[in-house]
Amino acid sequence: MTNDRYLIVSYFAVAAMTITFAGTTWLYLRGSFRGITQALSSGNLSRILKAMFPVGLFLPAFLGFLSVSYRGCGKSYEDIVKERSYLVQINQEQISSILLWIVAALLFWDLVILFALRFRRTSNQSSGESPDIRLP
């Protein structure tokens, strides 16, 4: 396989991996996330959060993929495809960046859930309802 062909194949393969990583993470967390949103409220907030969760994972993953540039230090296309090792290195950087952006997105969603839980507890206490599980 020529380097030019490798560049094309690897670029779209890493793009497919972006979808795979984000999709796997979404499927792994989807059930528990849905449970939390249902426990929070059956209103608009729950619907918004459910709709935003996959968006909030896929977009950062693609951001990670797109943020890595082949044209470092003003390289021309010929310079880029000259060495296979450079192409492999950029592919590794792309995957690494995708994973790190998913991690950052997850930390953000953890915070969102935390604020939602706090909001729920505050509204439960102000309406005089008992918490879901009694403390010993």
Added chain:
Amino acid sequence: MSANTYAFIALFVLSAALAIGLFFPLRDALQGLLQHTVRLPDGVTFYLRSFFVLLFFSAMAGALGFTSDLKPGSYFMEYVWKVASGLSNVLAQMLLCLGGYLVLTTIILASLKIKDDK
């Protein structure tokens, strides 16, 4: 397969083992803490799973962000040093993510627990 590929595979396997080896000893304690503070089964599952993804992905990102470019015919110890250098990259990434999760856990504790202690 070249020696560089073997070095990369070794680094990859070590990173995965490190992430898994760190997750399992912490899991039970974290689960207990979350059950006490979050008190919503799905919430506990979500935070535990996100912790696993966080650890695993940060380790993988650290391993993939490192390139081994030793020339053929390099000495064995040069490959070992290269893997060790990559492993330090992995540890740095994991430490950063662990720090982030620790801050998050502290905020969870502070904001959800204090209200019930009153």
